[in-house]
Amino acid sequence: MSKYLSHLSHIEIYAPDLDATIRFYEQKVGLTVVRRVGDRVFLRNWCDYYEYSVVLRQGEQAGMVRMAWRTNSGEDLDRVVARIEATDYKGQWLDAADGLGRSYEFTGPYGHTMQLFWEVEHYEAQGENASTYPDRPSKRTTTGFAPRQLDHVTIASRDVEGFANWYNEVLDFRIMAFAKLPEPRLTFFGVITTNEKSHDLGILLDSSDVPGRIHHFAFWLDTPEQVTAAADVLIENGVPIEYGPGFHGIGEQNFLYFRDPSGLRIEVNSGGYRNYVPDWQPKVWEVDDGPSDMFRNLTVPESMLEASPPASKPTATEQGIVAGTEDDLAAAAAAQRDV
Numbered sequence: 001m002s003k004y005l006s007h008l009s010h011i012e013i014y015a016p017d018l019d020a021t022i023r024f025y026e027q028k029v030g031l032t033v034v035r036r037v038g039d040r041v042f043l044r045n046w047c048d049y050y051e052y053s054v055v056l057r058q059g060e061q062a063g064m065v066r067m068a069w070r071t072n073s074g075e076d077l078d079r080v081v082a083r084i085e086a087t088d089y090k091g092q093w094l095d096a097a098d099g100l101g102r103s104y105e106f107t108g109p110y111g112h113t114m115q116l117f118w119e120v121e122h123y124e125a126q127g128e129n130a131s132t133y134p135d136r137p138s139k140r141t142t143t144g145f146a147p148r149q150l151d152h153v154t155i156a157s158r159d160v161e162g163f164a165n166w167y168n169e170v171l172d173f174r175i176m177a178f179a180k181l182p183e184p185r186l187t188f189f190g191v192i193t194t195n196e197k198s199h200d201l202g203i204l205l206d207s208s209d210v211p212g213r214i215h216h217f218a219f220w221l222d223t224p225e226q227v228t229a230a231a232d233v234l235i236e237n238g239v240p241i242e243y244g245p246g247f248h249g250i251g252e253q254n255f256l257y258f259r260d261p262s263g264l265r266i267e268v269n270s271g272g273y274r275n276y277v278p279d280w281q282p283k284v285w286e287v288d289d290g291p292s293d294m295f296r297n298l299t300v301p302e303s304m305l306e307a308s309p310p311a312s313k314p315t316a317t318e319q320g321i322v323a324g325t326e327d328d329l330a331a332a333a334a335a336q337r338d339v
């Protein structure tokens with residue numbers, strides 16, 4: 001487990017059509033709006049322990065504003081900030097706001113912005129939304145497919161191993177696995193985590209020169225059957241399924257992918273294993289091992305090469321590189337190694 005960070009808390013994303021995106025997350029996904037501040041709207045899953053886990057912000061195109069992580073303590077917040085300040089990627093302290101205490105925001109070496117905090121308001125629903133179960137922050141909802149909580153974020157980077165190593169060395173993320181091509185020998189996917197999960201941050205190889213891109217973020221459901229039911233709910237409500245349902249090799253999770261109104265990709269998953277091994281060494285998956293498709297019988301659609309914000313060059317997929325994109329991705333990786 002990370003010495004400094006405990007878990008992913010929330011993600012903030014751009015929404016070109018804010019009203020349509022709010023309706024989508026409320027009615028078709030099943031989130032609840034809990035606050036509005038200027039051009040930002042805060043939403044929660046029914047089992048979020050804090051007030052919100054998704055923030056929508058008015059923006060010109062789909063993309064990620066930032067992802068937020070809670071530290072293990074107030075002292076650990078100061079410690080990890082000191083480590084970041086010792087690099088070339090210094091950030092800034094932010095005053096308490098939006099249910100959080102003071103926080104620190106920085107943009108890492110591949111253009112992705114993180115917010116780190118310790119103090120936060122814990123959520124406890126009142127009245128008709130209160131749960132009869134003491135551990136639950138609110139009653140289970142039934143709108144949309146009603147995810148339990150936010151699960152992970154997968155970003156796009158021009159250097160998968162470089163990204164993983166920097167966040168391991170500076171923030172103490174655990175490196176869990178890499179996936180590699182046989183020829184050229186190229187790392188196209190990696191997973192890292194702050195805790196016992198198989199990952200709460202994924203990294204896909206990107207051949208574009210657009211920094212800070214996001215491939216998808218994911219919600220968690222309790223059972224594989226709920227993932228299948230989510231596909232049913234989405235299709236019945238006019239939302240196409242981009243890929244899946246299926247079963248990932250890396251992480252061993254059931255999955256499906258779809259898009260929100262801005263084109264930002266969302267994953268729904270369930271299952272997976274927990275890894276508590278303190279001296280775990282990253283494992284290497286080959287394409288034929290089925291890193292994205294454990295049963296090795298699905299075809300990844302070419303649309304999975306896209307990330308947000310849009311760019312003219314493709315990303316890899318979690319299963320490898322789609323034919324015709326090898327040169328772009330290999331050149332991007334080689335250029336990064338030469339920097």
